[in-house]
Structure formats: structure tokens, C-alpha cells
Amino acid sequence: MEKLLEILKGIRPDVDFENEKALIDDGVLDSFDVVSIISELNDEYDIQVKVTELEPENFNSVEAIMQMVKRLKGV
Amino acid sequence: MAFFEFKNIRVAGVACAVPKNVVRTESFKPLFGDEEVEKFMAMTGVRESRRTLEHQTAGDLCFRAAEELLQAKQVNREDIGAVVFASHSPDYRRPSTAFVLQYRLGIPKEAVCYDIGLGCSSLVVGLQTVASMMSCGDIKKALLFVGDTAGKSVYPTDRSSVMLFGEAGAVVLLEKTEDDKGEISSLIRSDGSGFKYMIIPGGGYRNLHAGEEVVMCQDGNERTLMNSFIQGTSVFTFTIFDVPKLIKDFWSRSGTTVDDYDCYAFHQANLYILRQIAKKTKIPMEKLPITLDRYGNTSGASAILSLCDRYASGKEGRDIKVFACGFGIGISLGVTIFEINTDDILPVFEDDSIYEEGLITNPNQLYGK
Numbered sequence: 001m002e003k004l005l006e007i008l009k010g011i012r013p014d015v016d017f018e019n020e021k022a023l024i025d026d027g028v029l030d031s032f033d034v035v036s037i038i039s040e041l042n043d044e045y046d047i048q049v050k051v052t053e054l055e056p057e058n059f060n061s062v063e064a065i066m067q068m069v070k071r072l073k074g075v
Numbered sequence: 076m077a078f079f080e081f082k083n084i085r086v087a088g089v090a091c092a093v094p095k096n097v098v099r100t101e102s103f104k105p106l107f108g109d110e111e112v113e114k115f116m117a118m119t120g121v122r123e124s125r126r127t128l129e130h131q132t133a134g135d136l137c138f139r140a141a142e143e144l145l146q147a148k149q150v151n152r153e154d155i156g157a158v159v160f161a162s163h164s165p166d167y168r169r170p171s172t173a174f175v176l177q178y179r180l181g182i183p184k185e186a187v188c189y190d191i192g193l194g195c196s197s198l199v200v201g202l203q204t205v206a207s208m209m210s211c212g213d214i215k216k217a218l219l220f221v222g223d224t225a226g227k228s229v230y231p232t233d234r235s236s237v238m239l240f241g242e243a244g245a246v247v248l249l250e251k252t253e254d255d256k257g258e259i260s261s262l263i264r265s266d267g268s269g270f271k272y273m274i275i276p277g278g279g280y281r282n283l284h285a286g287e288e289v290v291m292c293q294d295g296n297e298r299t300l301m302n303s304f305i306q307g308t309s310v311f312t313f314t315i316f317d318v319p320k321l322i323k324d325f326w327s328r329s330g331t332t333v334d335d336y337d338c339y340a341f342h343q344a345n346l347y348i349l350r351q352i353a354k355k356t357k358i359p360m361e362k363l364p365i366t367l368d369r370y371g372n373t374s375g376a377s378a379i380l381s382l383c384d385r386y387a388s389g390k391e392g393r394d395i396k397v398f399a400c401g402f403g404i405g406i407s408l409g410v411t412i413f414e415i416n417t418d419d420i421l422p423v424f425e426d427d428s429i430y431e432e433g434l435i436t437n438p439n440q441l442y443g444k
Binding site for chain 2: 030031032034035036038039042048049050051054
């Protein structure tokens, strides 16, 4: 989780990722942020986020993103 | 695997034309706000683009580019055996724009003419198509046209697209060679499951008379069914994984490496995507010319535009190996490699001409001579 938080803060240093639970629903992150996250996740975890994963609930919080990462890694 | 090799076809020249009208991305700040526009420019790299006049078409820009190229190369028009226009911006719903260009350019009736309905991949697939046609026929010379006026179909307040697209038309002259000196190779892929990612849903024969009702879409942008829709995140997701794989597969299939090419003439989708592809394939950015900053995303013409922008000013002609890559609407993606002498790359021309004979505003005009 620490590594993921570091990635997210690298993309958007101004966002409180520890406490935000509606990053997409509240419009905190835009589509440019989401594509940056997808690319960084690919580099760091060697996972491919498919189009079917592009649901707001997968990006609304750091916990949700971590769950998606684990699912895609088959953990 | 759709891999092609042509040993006796070469690219003999390229040219490109853009409209004169410059639209600065900053001019959208009153509409979308400073922060959003600044972020857009940082991510996409688009600082300004060129837009056509109301009745000016991609065909008009292609015509200017072809006139310049045919003159510069002193090509006898009687020798042209094929005219292919690869685009999503035809002059008319029918007939194919290739026929209009044939007529305007004075290409003989013996030529084969047709359009290919493609956008951002039109150069790489078009080269593969024309080279295939030439390699199994008796055509000595052919013209491939690529270009779009994508901005015309964007709803004026659609922040996903209105600042992104530029407009351009380009032409490629292909020649059959007597020896095996010419070499073109292509690797083409398609993924129809993504046909909705970039689409104009109305106006085709499934919904010919789609209404012009403005709808607020889920992404917060207003559009009608006659406007272009882009699901940017979906497009990016396919691009960032499938395009690097395509590029690496091409190197593997052709027995070449990243170092074997002088120029990576890529479709100018947006700067972030190009940087990500370069990073994942280890292509040096200095070998990947960028024109997004001055011309925006010019769809299928963008790779040729980038070649013209980088090499046309050179005084010493030299042969360069070009690795062209196109990807986008369809989903369609491909690589085509070719060699060209930099003397055969013409500068970018500016043009606002409209083909008056082709502008039909009253059906009774069609009954004239």
C-alpha cells in the first residue's frame, strides 16, 4: 500500500489519497489522472488494466485501486 | 498474423498541406478555465492546431499536396495507375473522394480509384494496401492520400476533443522498382471490440437521420448523435498496451531492432501517449518527431506531416529508414516501414482553397455540364 500511495502522490501531490473515498465520483481525479495511474501500475506491478476494469469503483480510493492490482496479479 | 513484405515497391515522395487558420489552445481558457486548459496542454502537447474553412475538405488539402509533389517529382500523370484516399472525412457520402481527386489531378481513366474508411491508421494500412495492389498488378506508380478534418464533427464545447484535433491532408507517391531496392513491410492488427470507443453514431445507414438533439453525456460533455464520441480512457488503455506489443512484434518478425531505423514517424495521438509508447519500447524521443504542439492530432496525415516538418528543410539528400506507426479508430493499428530520400520529402504547405465545382448547395447544380 505504501508503494501505491507513493505512485498516486507522484501523479497528484495535492490529493489526500489516505482519506478520499470518492476520487472519481467527486471529480477529484480526471481522465488524465486515471490514464497516468494505469500506466504507472503497469510499470510498477507489471499488470495490464483492461477496458472492462475502467469502472469508477476501481479508482475511487487507494484501497479499491489496491484490490484491483491484487486481482489483476492473481493474488 | 497480418505481416507483409514488398521487395519491389518504394516510397518515391511525400507531401502535406494544412489550412492557414490557426486555433490556439489558450483561446479555450474562457470556455473551460485556465487550469483545465493548462493541464490539457501539458498532457497532450497541443498548443495550437489548424482548422479548415466551412467548405474546405481533406480532399482539398490532399489535392494541393499532390499538385506540389507531382510537380516536384516531375511525374507524368499518365503513369499513375492507382488513386487511393484513406480517410474518415470524404467530400461526400458517395462517391469515393478518390474519384474526385482523380478528376481534379488529371489522372487517366485506366487508373483504379477507391476510398478506404480509416482514420489514425490510414497511412500504415493504406501503404500496405497500395503496395499489395502494385506488387500483383502492372501499376508502375500510385498515389495514396491520407488526411482528415476531424474537428468538423466535434461538438463545439466537447472538451475531450475540441482542443485536440488539427486538420491536414497528405500524399504518398509509390513506385515500382526494377530491382529489389525498394522495401516496404507492414504488420497490421485490428480489434473490432472497440468500435464504440471512437465513433460518430449517426449519419450512417444504421441511423441515417439521427436527430440533432443535444444530449448531456456521462462524461460531462454535450453532443449530438452526429458528433464524434471518444472514450479517451478506453482508447488510452488499448494504446498503451497493444501498440508497444505491436512494435516489438514487428521488430521480432522482421529481424530488426530499435536501432535499425532513423525516424519513428508515429501518429500524433497525444504527447503523453507517445512518451509512454517510447518509454515502453525504448525508442529515443529524438528519433520520434513531434508536431502536436503546432498542428494537433491530425489523424492519418500526422506521420507524414511530422516527416515533412522535420526533414524538408534539410539541404543534403540522404536515405532514411522510416518506421511509421498508426493506431486509433476501429480499433485499428499497424506498423509500416519504408525508405525515403530526404530530398523527396516536401515542406508543409498552407492552403485555404476550396474546390468550387465540388460544392453542391442546390441539387439542380448537378444537371449542369
